[in-house]
Amino acid sequence: MGKNNVSLRGKNILGLESFSPEEISLVLETAQEMKNIIHRDIKKVPTLRGKSVVNLFYEPSTRTRTSFELAGKYLGADVINMTASTSSVVKGESLRDTLLTIEAMGVDAIIMRHKAEGAAEYATKVVEPVILNAGDGAHAHPTQGLLDLFTIMQYKKKFQGLKAVILGDVLHSRVARSDIWGMRKMGMEVHLAGPKTLMPRFLFEEPGIYIHDRIEEALENADVINCLRIQLERQKAGLFPSTREYARIFGLNDARLALAKKDVLVMHPGPMNKGLEISPYVAYGAHSAIQEQVQNGVAIRMALLILVLTGGKNIEANS
Amino acid sequence: MKQILKGGRVINPANHFDEICDVLIEDGKISRIGCDIEDAGADIIDVSNKIVTPGLIDMHVHFREPGQEAKEDFISGSCAAAAGGYTTVAAMPNTTPVVDTAAIVRSLQRRAEECSCVHIEIIGALTKGQKGEELAEVGDMTEAGAVAFSDDGHFVKKAKVLLNGFDYLRTFDKVIINHDEEPSLVEDGLMNEGHKSAMLGMKGRPTVAEDIAVARDIMLAEYADARVHVAHISSAKAVDIVRQAKKRGVRVTAEATPQHLTLTDECVNLYDTSTKINPPLRAQRDVDALLAGIKDGTIDAIATDHSPHAEEEKDKEYCYAPSGFPGLETALGVLLTELYHTGKLTIQEIISKMTYEPAKILGLEAGSLEAGKAADITVIDPELTWTVDEKDFYTRGTHSPFVGRIFKGKAIITMVDGEVVMKDGKIIC
Ligand SMILES: [Zn+2]
Numbered sequence: 063m064g065k066n067n068v069s070l071r072g073k074n075i076l077g078l079e080s081f082s083p084e085e086i087s088l089v090l091e092t093a094q095e096m097k098n099i100i101h102r103d104i105k106k107v108p109t110l111r112g113k114s115v116v117n118l119f120y121e122p123s124t125r126t127r128t129s130f131e132l133a134g135k136y137l138g139a140d141v142i143n144m145t146a147s148t149s150s151v152v153k154g155e156s157l158r159d160t161l162l163t164i165e166a167m168g169v170d171a172i173i174m175r176h177k178a179e180g181a182a183e184y185a186t187k188v189v190e191p192v193i194l195n196a197g198d199g200a201h202a203h204p205t206q207g208l209l210d211l212f213t214i215m216q217y218k219k220k221f222q223g224l225k226a227v228i229l230g231d232v233l234h235s236r237v238a239r240s241d242i243w244g245m246r247k248m249g250m251e252v253h254l255a256g257p258k259t260l261m262p263r264f265l266f267e268e269p270g271i272y273i274h275d276r277i278e279e280a281l282e283n284a285d286v287i288n289c290l291r292i293q294l295e296r297q298k299a300g301l302f303p304s305t306r307e308y309a310r311i312f313g314l315n316d317a318r319l320a321l322a323k324k325d326v327l328v329m330h331p332g333p334m335n336k337g338l339e340i341s342p343y344v345a346y347g348a349h350s351a352i353q354e355q356v357q358n359g360v361a362i363r364m365a366l367l368i369l370v371l372t373g374g375k376n377i378e379a380n381s
Numbered sequence: 382m383k384q385i386l387k388g389g390r391v392i393n394p395a396n397h398f399d400e401i402c403d404v405l406i407e408d409g410k411i412s413r414i415g416c417d418i419e420d421a422g423a424d425i426i427d428v429s430n431k432i433v434t435p436g437l438i439d440m441h442v443h444f445r446e447p448g449q450e451a452k453e454d455f456i457s458g459s460c461a462a463a464a465g466g467y468t469t470v471a472a473m474p475n476t477t478p479v480v481d482t483a484a485i486v487r488s489l490q491r492r493a494e495e496c497s498c499v500h501i502e503i504i505g506a507l508t509k510g511q512k513g514e515e516l517a518e519v520g521d522m523t524e525a526g527a528v529a530f531s532d533d534g535h536f537v538k539k540a541k542v543l544l545n546g547f548d549y550l551r552t553f554d555k556v557i558i559n560h561d562e563e564p565s566l567v568e569d570g571l572m573n574e575g576h577k578s579a580m581l582g583m584k585g586r587p588t589v590a591e592d593i594a595v596a597r598d599i600m601l602a603e604y605a606d607a608r609v610h611v612a613h614i615s616s617a618k619a620v621d622i623v624r625q626a627k628k629r630g631v632r633v634t635a636e637a638t639p640q641h642l643t644l645t646d647e648c649v650n651l652y653d654t655s656t657k658i659n660p661p662l663r664a665q666r667d668v669d670a671l672l673a674g675i676k677d678g679t680i681d682a683i684a685t686d687h688s689p690h691a692e693e694e695k696d697k698e699y700c701y702a703p704s705g706f707p708g709l710e711t712a713l714g715v716l717l718t719e720l721y722h723t724g725k726l727t728i729q730e731i732i733s734k735m736t737y738e739p740a741k742i743l744g745l746e747a748g749s750l751e752a753g754k755a756a757d758i759t760v761i762d763p764e765l766t767w768t769v770d771e772k773d774f775y776t777r778g779t780h781s782p783f784v785g786r787i788f789k790g791k792a793i794i795t796m797v798d799g800e801v802v803m804k805d806g807k808i809i810c
Contacts, residue, residue: 079580157698178698179571179583180651187652199700200582201651239582262579263587 071373074186075194075366077202078243086211086247092365092374093212093358099136100361110139113170113371117143118160119196120176125332126196126205129356130173133363139371142169157181158188165189170371174198192370200234206331207240209362211248213351214286216358217327221248227280227322228252229314230290230339231260237331241288246270255280256290256312259301277312284322288329289314292339305338315341319349327351383407384799385418389428389760393435394733395749404433406756409799413752426801428760431793432728435736435750436468436499436757439709440743441533441558441612441636441684444470444501446492447485448477453689453707453777455489459497460775461687463803463810465709466792468757469500469740469747470687474511475534481506483521490526498802498810499795500757502528502743507546507557513538516545523553528743531558533612536594538564540601547607556608556634556742561594561619562586562660571700573646573661581651583699586661588616595619603631610742611635613686615660617670624679634742636682637671639708639715644668644782654695654702655780658688672725675734682739683731685712689778696780707778711769713761715783717790721763728763760794767791775808 068084078086099107115134117127127143134141146160157176164172171192174182179199186193197203211221218224226245232238232254245252252270254261255277266273274280281287292308302308319326328340328349336342345352368374386404391414393399403418404411444458453461462470472489474480480489486503493501505527506517511534519530530550537543537559546557567586572578574585595611599622602609614620614635626633640658645665649656656662674680688705695702713735720726740748747757769783795803802810 156693156696158696176698178700179581180699183650184652184698198651200584202582234582236582239580263574263585264576265579267576268580 069373070369072192073370074182074192075204075370076183076186077195078204078207078240078247081244081247083247086208086244088374089208089362089365089369090212090215092369093361096361096364097358099364100357105136106138107136108138109368110134110137110371114140114142114168115171115173115367116164116169117141118164118172118174119143119145120181121197123175123197126175129359130196130363133360133367136360137364137367139367157184161185161189165191171367194366194370197236200236201239203236203240205359205363205366206237207244208366209355209359210241210288210329211244212358212362213329213355214327216354217351218285221245221250224250224285225283226250226252226286226288227284228254228288228290229277229280230256230312231292231296232256232265232290233260233262234293234296235290238290242271253280253284257302260296278318278321281318281321284326286327286329287314287322288331289340291331291333292335309338313339313341314344316343319344329355332356382799383420383423384426385420385423386426386428386433386758386760389431389433391433391750392729392732393750394729394737395751398750399729404750404758406799409756411750411752411754411756414750426794428794432761432763434732434759434761435748436759436795436797437466437713437735437792438469438739438745438748439467439685439687439712440471440682440739442470442472442687442709443475443689443705444472445476445689446489451691451777452694455492455497455501457775457777459499459501460808461707461709462499463795463797463808464775464806465711466713466759466761466795467499467709468759468795468797469502469745470709471502471504471528471743473504473531473533474506479506479511480504481509481511481517483518483525486522486525486527498808499797500747502745504529504531504558506530507532507537508542511535513542516542516549519550519555520553523555527555528745529556529558529610531560531612533558533560536560536562536564540597543598544601544605547602547605547609551607556610558610558612559598560612561591561598563590563594566590570661571657572649573663575646575664577646577649581649586659588618588663588667591616591660592618592622596622599623599626599631599633602633603629606632608632608634613638613641613660613684614671614674614680615641615663615667617667620670620674620679624674624677627679634681635674635679636684636739637675637680638684638686639712640782642668642671642675642683643715643719648782651699653782654697654699655706655782655784657699657702657704658686658706659704672720675726675730681734682742683712683716683734684739685709687776689776690780691777692779706781707774707776708781710774710776711781711783711788713792714767714769714788714790717763718788722789756796756799758796759792761790762793763790765789765791765793773806
């Protein structure tokens with residue numbers, strides 16, 4: 063492991079903006095080994111035995127939390143779940159105090175989900191244990207970004223020159239931001255499309271990003287499509303008139319999918335609103351990698367835990 | 382008691398005076414400005430190679446009294462003012478309770494009398510509770526001595542309420558100071574809407590929110606033939622809207638802060654809440670436009686918007702931290718370092734916008750060095766190099782984006798009514 067002396071040992075995983083392409087490759091290679099472990103009958107390896115990891119979730123998220131929990135447990139770590147409702151935190155204990163308390167219990171890593179952009183980075187300024195960002199507001203969701211890359215690599219065997227399209231609510235999406243960083247670092251072209259009300263206004267200033275008003279235009283010759291989840295409250299906030307109209311004009315359906323390359327890969331970070339941003343036929347169709355993404359998520363999170371806590375050496379030393 | 386400030390470069394923007402000379406101070410008043418003043422009975426303060434200016438005036442501070450003393454009070458605030466070279470500040474009314482009656486104005490004046498080492502002028506609320514619905518008793522507050530009216534911190538949402546304010550205040554000839562950001566465009570916004578906010582995923586506060594607010598307020602003031610002052614202007618378009626209005630003869634004035642004049646949204650990051658201010662730090666093109674506005678007189682004053690908060694309030698996730706940081710003790714250092722020593726502004730321009738101009742807007746006696754006037758004087762060492770250290774602050778506020786910066790230029794003497802209240806950074810009163 064650790065080609066070119068790349069090591070992630072002790073690195074806080076905050077966002078993909080701070081990753082080099084070599085570091086991303088290391089994570090993906092390690093994730094492949096992890097995936098082999100997941101496919102075994104007995105999935106446990108003791109690499110992280112004696113390590114303790116806290117899942118500190120300020121926002122409800124069954125998927126990501128469970129994925130991290132399984133990842134830790136497959137590797138033999140002790141995983142403790144702590145969920146706090148954001149409202150009680152605003153009134154009560156500060157994030158600083160919560161973090162200090164967790165640190166005092168002697169944990170090795172804190173996995174954090176928070177509605178505030180920068181909460182994970184703030185945590186790194188307060189406590190010593192490694193911080194893994196499991197989503198901070200609309201800023202970043204690096205493990206999702208990495209599992210998306212892992213999924214693309216699995217199907218496409220390369221990144222360079224691929225055309226990726228991200229559809230929907232880019233404005234509020236930490237997934238989109240992590241994808242954008244990860245995909246660009248790996249040499250992909252990133253196209254964004256959806257209603258203008260859901261697009262960050264000044265993102266076009268970023269090199270390697272193309273923004274389209276019509277999704278048909280973006281989908282032409284696409285290699286990869288990531289269809290983002292549309293939160294229903296965006297409609298209530300007036301950002302689009304109705305779910306019906308959204309589905310009709312911006313939803314990913316068979317007709318639109320036909321505009322992309324024949325071997326296009328369809329991804330979705332879940333949970334899906336089938337019939338809104340994505341039609342059921344596309345979601346369960348031949349191009350969909352959506353189920354595979356879920357398994358890849360566990361592999362990526364295993365890889366990250368190993369890499370940041372041990373450096374990735376001798377993964378199965380004690381098995 | 383007599384004192385002579387000897388051999389300094391005396392700059393008095395009121396009469397474009399700029400000469401090396403002496404200032405004789407007698408019984409708290411300036412008695413003479415001239416060359417080689419001799420007086421056997423006077424204490425001599427050698428200020429050669431220093432700049433002697435009217436005491437600095439900050440027309441926009443938040444001293445948090447009454448009710449928010451964990452953030453600041455008149456003692457800590459006035460010490461911070463004196464440390465920064467200010468002899469007069471005007472305190473905003475967004476306190477708990479809001480300063481919206483003559484009784485509160487008077488009680489604050491008594492407080493200032495008792496415990497402040499600088500002059501604290503009181504700005505009253507324009508509307509009751511700063512709720513933007515009914516006019517506060519601005520007539521009574523004027524008689525009690527309030528110098529201006531403002532719902533600062535809030536935009537006056539209802540155009541009719543502001544128009545009423547303009548009309549009603551004609552009787553008292555007081556200016557309305559407005560915080561201009563259209564609320565529906567900035568709700569929950571954390572930073573300037575731009576490339577940086579797009580990349581960070583932080584909710585933006587677009588410049589257009591300020592532009593349309595400034596435009597509306599100017600149109601209303603123009604219609605009412607009333608005076609309006611734009612607080613902490615930050616957007617390039619807003620500066621131009623003020624410029625065009627002035628050309629038409631509208632009685633509009635504007636202030637800019639040292640932070641908006643020198644920092645951009647590029648310095649915002651995800652964990653340092655010191656950069657969280659309203660209106661937010663903007664883009665370089667806005668900073669350039671503000672400087673041009675200072676140069677051509679579109680922007681009249683430089684004010685700090687000194688907004689201290691308690692340490693534990695600012696030590697939070699970015700979105701939960703309150704907006705604002707303390708600016709009194711860094712303003713002069715920022716301005717001299719970034720704008721004077723770089724040749725972007727002259728020393729006369731900077732001093733004028735920190736003394737004479739704000740005094741004119743608020744109708745204060747202060748802001749000018751003249752025989753017979755109170756000896757409110759600031760002595761500046763333009764070459765003094767110093768490092769901003771939070772531990773040296775007199776303000777209770779923390780989290781300034783200037784902490785750690787090395788500045789060139791600092792006030793070394795602050796004199797209020799002939800009494801030296803600050804010398805070499807130390808408060809002595
Ligand atoms: Zn203010």
